[in-house]
Amino acid sequence: MSKTLFEKIWEKHVVRQLDGGPAVLYIDRHFIHEVTSPQAFKGLEQRGLPVFRPKQVVATADHNVPTVDQHLPIKEALSRIQVEQLHENCAKYGIELYGLGHPFQGIVHVIGPELGVTQPGMTIVCGDSHTSTHGAFGAIAFGIGTSEVEMVLATQCLLQSKPKTMRINVEGDLGTGVTAKDIILYVIAQISASGATGYFVEYAGSAIRKLSMEARMTICNMSIEMGARGGMIAPDETTFAYLQGRDFAPKGEAWDAQLAYWKTLYSDTDARFDLELHFKAEDIEPMVTYGTNPGMGIAVTAAVPAEETLAEKDLPAYRKALEYMGLQAGKAIQGQKIDYVFIGSCTNSRIEDLRQVAALVAGKQKAPGVEVWVVPGSKQVEEQARREGLDKIFEAAGFNLRQPGCSACLGMNEDKIPAGKYCISTSNRNFEGRQGPNARTLLASPLTAAAAALTGEVSDVRNL
Amino acid sequence: MSKAIQYIKSSAVPLAAENVDTDQIIPARFLKATSRDGFGKNLFRDWRYFNDDEGQPKSDFILNNPVFKGKILLAGKNFGCGSSREHAAWSIKDYGFDVVVSSFFADIFKNNALNNFLLPVQVSDAFLQTLFAAVQANPQTEIEVDLEKQSIALPGGEQETFDINSYKKTCLLNGYDDLDFLLSIKPEIEAFEKTF
Numbered sequence: 001m002s003k004t005l006f007e008k009i010w011e012k013h014v015v016r017q018l019d020g021g022p023a024v025l026y027i028d029r030h031f032i033h034e035v036t037s038p039q040a041f042k043g044l045e046q047r048g049l050p051v052f053r054p055k056q057v058v059a060t061a062d063h064n065v066p067t068v069d070q071h072l073p074i075k076e077a078l079s080r081i082q083v084e085q086l087h088e089n090c091a092k093y094g095i096e097l098y099g100l101g102h103p104f105q106g107i108v109h110v111i112g113p114e115l116g117v118t119q120p121g122m123t124i125v126c127g128d129s130h131t132s133t134h135g136a137f138g139a140i141a142f143g144i145g146t147s148e149v150e151m152v153l154a155t156q157c158l159l160q161s162k163p164k165t166m167r168i169n170v171e172g173d174l175g176t177g178v179t180a181k182d183i184i185l186y187v188i189a190q191i192s193a194s195g196a197t198g199y200f201v202e203y204a205g206s207a208i209r210k211l212s213m214e215a216r217m218t219i220c221n222m223s224i225e226m227g228a229r230g231g232m233i234a235p236d237e238t239t240f241a242y243l244q245g246r247d248f249a250p251k252g253e254a255w256d257a258q259l260a261y262w263k264t265l266y267s268d269t270d271a272r273f274d275l276e277l278h279f280k281a282e283d284i285e286p287m288v289t290y291g292t293n294p295g296m297g298i299a300v301t302a303a304v305p306a307e308e309t310l311a312e313k314d315l316p317a318y319r320k321a322l323e324y325m326g327l328q329a330g331k332a333i334q335g336q337k338i339d340y341v342f343i344g345s346c347t348n349s350r351i352e353d354l355r356q357v358a359a360l361v362a363g364k365q366k367a368p369g370v371e372v373w374v375v376p377g378s379k380q381v382e383e384q385a386r387r388e389g390l391d392k393i394f395e396a397a398g399f400n401l402r403q404p405g406c407s408a409c410l411g412m413n414e415d416k417i418p419a420g421k422y423c424i425s426t427s428n429r430n431f432e433g434r435q436g437p438n439a440r441t442l443l444a445s446p447l448t449a450a451a452a453a454l455t456g457e458v459s460d461v462r463n464l
Numbered sequence: 465m466s467k468a469i470q471y472i473k474s475s476a477v478p479l480a481a482e483n484v485d486t487d488q489i490i491p492a493r494f495l496k497a498t499s500r501d502g503f504g505k506n507l508f509r510d511w512r513y514f515n516d517d518e519g520q521p522k523s524d525f526i527l528n529n530p531v532f533k534g535k536i537l538l539a540g541k542n543f544g545c546g547s548s549r550e551h552a553a554w555s556i557k558d559y560g561f562d563v564v565v566s567s568f569f570a571d572i573f574k575n576n577a578l579n580n581f582l583l584p585v586q587v588s589d590a591f592l593q594t595l596f597a598a599v600q601a602n603p604q605t606e607i608e609v610d611l612e613k614q615s616i617a618l619p620g621g622e623q624e625t626f627d628i629n630s631y632k633k634t635c636l637l638n639g640y641d642d643l644d645f646l647l648s649i650k651p652e653i654e655a656f657e658k659t660f
């Protein structure tokens with residue numbers, strides 16, 4: 001019987017199917033970080049349980065860490081306590097930790113792939129919704145809550161109901177200045193922030209196949225922003241080339257054996273999906289959001305939707321969003337003044353993102369009055385950027401290259417956007433208060449963010 | 465905190481907003497605790513207070529309206545989207561709700577709620593509007609939620625049944641959690657690993 005990629009991996013990991021209920025799903029890799037794990041460890045302790053398979057768990061500190069002076073103790077007491085607890089818990093249970101100061105430290109969804117821990121065909125979980133990022137390798141990867149973190153620590157299993165499957169096909173060639181981030185912002189704008197709820201999404205089509213691994217991760221990362229349980233892309237030569245030689249990728253004969261298996265991981269030609277959607281790459285322009293959920297996005301050349309274009313019942317929420325954002329219905333988004341530029345987060349903080357930005361801004365200067373933060377996704381990305389001299393380019397442009405972490409993606413660490421200020425951000429969420437109380441977030445690609453850094457306003461990168 | 469849920473009859477708090485994300489339910493800066501308790505006081509923090517100051521409540525926010533109280537939270541479509549933080553479920557439960565009713569729940573939130581004995585009741589859009597109208601017209605209206613029968617009803621007799629998978633239903637009715645179950649099949653998990 002023909003199967004989807006999702007079904008192939010899912011079925012291989014079912015330990016037991018409960019009648020009329022969920023499946024017991026075996027988990028290959030479990031990533032943990034300081035924010036969603038302390039209560040799980042506390043739960044284990046209360047029940048007197050060990051960690052069942054500590055070798056299958058990898059930990060890092062990312063959400064709460066400062067992105068300057070990482071060699072100094074964390075100033076904020078509660079953040080410091082969470083990070084210290086992670087250290088203690090990992091030491092106690094024999095879990096590998098890439099904490100502050102470690103050459104592998106970084107955002108959990110950046111380091112997993114970069115180290116080769118993330119591989120095709122795996123089931124991967126983390127107490128973080130953007131775990132969907134790892135699906136770019138053809139893995140079933142999804143975010144879980146803290147009670148579930150505790151379950152995986154204790155049994156390496158989860159109870160999961162099988163989601164419905166959706167395939168999103170994007171065919172054709174992207175125009176210049178249009179990136180993977182624009183694809184996903186476009187798709188979410190088309191189907192809304194809840195358009196894929198209940199589904200596990202596979203991205204396919206010629207436009208997806210042509211993307212690099214970094215770009216594929218950007219797309220899978222934001223699957224959750226349309227409500228999907230996760231997103232995935234079938235592994236291919238691009239995937240294998242990326243993985244080969246990475247620290248934790250299989251080597252020698254083990255590599256050959258795995259490779260042969262990975263090559264079986266695709267949706268069969270006549271596999272059936274519960275829903276299929278089709279988009280054309282040519283229709284996609286550089287995107288930017290104007291509202292307070294990631295589905296509220298438009299082409300950078302467009303105007304904030306006029307009220308007449310909305311259904312009556314959607315108007316109150318729409319007005320509330322625009323009021324929060326301080327934007328006007330019907331007005332062009334280009335030219336909107338920007339105070340902060342944040343280039344970072346697990347969506348767009350990989351070396352390719354930094355290279356793209358550097359190529360655009362080399363020899364240029366940021367606009368006066370704009371604060372620009374470039375926050376690499378990991379220590380390895382930071383080092384690589386320095387080796388390539390990108391740090392010099394950023395410095396000359398007046399950009400502030402910081403140390404790895406989640407940074408201004410969420411208002412949890414020291415990097416916050418002040419109330420009322422406009423931040424064009426390469427992260428994944430523009431919810432009210434996400435980047436700090438009353439901060440105003442416009443999501444965009446690294447190129448569009450960099451363009452705004454140079455002009456001080458929302459700009460079409462294709463005109464620079 | 466594990467506690468069985470069988471039958472709840474209570475007035476409700478009508479939160480008429482759609483796409484309520486977990487960043488609103490519990491803003492990130494309150495996620496720094498290392499225990500599960502005490503999150504209720506920060507539930508909807510930024511919607512409840514001006515400038516983070518408990519002395520300055522926003523009087524138009526529904527949780528600050530003394531007329532509405534109860535163990536049931538009525539919410540608009542796509543409740544609990546966004547971040548996977550289980551703190552969202554903890555804060556709702558800790559605040560004193562046992563049931564959240566919406567016409568749609570985000571997946572991770574739904575799981576988190578179930579794992580914390582907070583019952584997510586998914587009803588049709590039309591019935592949700594009926595519930596909102598009834599509670600807004602008379603804040604004392606008591607809604608009955610019967611998990612055994614999988615029904616939700618208004619005093620006037622309007623009612624609807626809701627879905628819940630049979631495994632989860634047994635867990636909630638009996639106060640078991642997933643981990644109890646998984647631990648009970650550990651030998652089977654170990655056997656599975658060998659064939660893998």
Ligand code: SF4
Pocket residue numbers: 062063107108109128130345346347405406409410427428
């Ligand atoms: S970068 Fe942002 S979205 Fe990604 S893991 Fe960190 S906080 Fe979450």
